[in-house]
Amino acid sequence: MPSNLKLSRRTERVTGSLIRDILQLTQKPGVISFAGGLPAEQSMPALAFDALADGHRQYGPSEGEPSLRESIAARLGALGIDADAAQVLVTSGSQQGIDLVGKLFVDEGSTVVLEAPTYLATIQALKVYGAEFHGLPLTADGIDPDALRHAIMERRPAFAYLIPTFQNPSGACYGTEVRREVARVLDETGVPLVEDDPYRDVAFEACERTPICAYLKRTPWIYLGSFSKITAPGLRIGYLASSPVLFPWLVRLKQASDLHTNRIGQAWLAHFLESAEFDTHLERLTGLYRERRDTMQESLQRHFGGLAHWQAPAGGLFFWVRLLHERDTLALLQTALKHDVAFMPGDPFFPGAEHRYPALRLNFSHSDPTRIEQGIAVLGQLMQTGEPETHSGFAPPTCSSLAAG
Ligand SMILES: Cc1ncc(COP(=O)(O)O)c(C=O)c1O
Structure with missing residues (x-):
């Protein structure tokens, strides 16, 4: 780097993206990737923009297209969230919502309470602003509300970030x-809630999905949603809704960031959400992923028995496979990549060393059932023997960094 180049102190906290490194490698034909949270190509609706471009070529409102905001507000109302369209901000993916939350709440040294493990790109995004993390261990039923209360008393966090429905990575x-209890603790302590809910519509079985924001009575909240997992992530359309007290700040921060989200995509999405096609699309998508979830469950039972614990997720895109014995999962990834199989090691999902245990996150939406079985068989064999028999000749990533996805 040139000696006269002076970057901000913030850049010292910027980490790269392990999953972006891995995704690069998985572009190679033949690689079976369980790494990213990628929807299946065949699950994505056709995008016809021509008829919608007229009237949407010009700059538009920072808050988003009115028709889309109305449609989102109606959906949130049906979930019990008290927000009208004036409290909905369309974002360039919910990842932008996370970044805006960082800008809104985090100073150097601010504490954020979150699940351990949690979505690794939230750790990455909030670290840039100087956040410190207090992780709460997760069970299949969520966090312990008493542990949340205790953490709040001890650390006085800027906010709590939770993914209560089909959590990434744990499911x-x-x-x-x-x-209800988490909402009560937050209301009593006045700590704002940031609820991240990108997987709620990818549901395979009936289960509780009421947003915690719907139970809050007093404390400020931000609810983050995404269309990436149910339409096409390349559209980059997500949204947030918030308490009125926070909303004007979020709009200004969005304006400073990118003026507004792409209008033509928003117009297409508003039309698609209101069409009869949308429900059929969602049914087809969940049917496809349910089948892949079931295939992965059977493959894991065949090849991972005695090696790990896991639960078939009721929704979302991932199996979280907890290894029974200590294992260097980054080294395992490097070996797996030589066999053209990719997965996400568990370590980067933990906000700190406490509560950490060896695990793999396996995505099941992106690969067809035959490749799921092949890939899990390879991983199971590597778990048993540890050594590759063939070498495909492409270099594994440096694994030095965190990830998005
Ligand atoms: C928990 C969570 N939040 C946010 C995102 C970002 O989604 P988007 O594509 O809407 O930016 C993801 C993507 O994988 C995610 O898993």
Whole structure:
């Protein structure tokens, strides 16, 4: 780097993306990737923009297209969230919502309470602003509300960031009582909630999905949603809704960031959500992923028995496979990549060393059933023997960094 180049102190906290490194490698034909949270290509709707471009070529409102905001507000109302269209901000993916949350709440040294493990790109995004993390261990039923209360008393966090429905990476779905209790603790302590809910519509079985934001009575909240997992992530359209007290700040921060989200995509999405096609699309998508989830479950039973614990998720895109014995999962990834199989090691999902245990996150939406079986068989064999028999000749990533996805 040139000696006269002076970057901000913030850049010292910027980490790269392990999953972006891995995704690069998985572009190679033949690689079976369980790494990213990628939807299946065949699950994505056709995008016809021509008829919608007229009237949407010009700059538009920062808050988003009115028709899309109305449609989102109606959906949130049906979930019990008290927000009208004036409290909905369309974002360039919910990842932008996470970044805006960082800008809104985090100063150097601010504490954020979150699940351990949690979505690794949230760790990455909030670290840039100087956040410190207090991780709460997760069970299949969610976090322990008493542990949340204790953490709040001890650390006085800027906010709590939770993914209560089909959590990434664990697949956990909080039970009704836990949701209510968490809301009670946050209301009593006045700590704002940031609820991230990108997987709620990818549901395979009936289970509790009421947003915790719907139970809150007093404390400020931000609810983050995404269309990436149910339409096409390349559209880059997500949204947030928030308490009125936070909303004007979020709009200004969005304006400073990118003026507004792409209008033509928003117009297409508003039309698609209101069409009869949308429900059929969602049914087809969940049917496809349910089959892949079931295939992965059977493959894991065949090849991972005695090596790990896991639960078939009721929704979302991932199996979280907890290894029974200590294992260097980054080294395992490097070996697996030589066999053209990719997965996400568990370590980067933990916000700190405490509560950490060896695990693999395996995505099941992107690969067809035959390749799921092949890939899990390879991983199971590597778990047993540890050594590759063939070498495909492409270099594994340096694994020095965190990830998005
Ligand atoms: C928990 C969570 N939040 C946010 C995102 C970002 O989604 P988007 O594509 O809407 O930016 C993801 C993507 O994988 C995610 O898993």
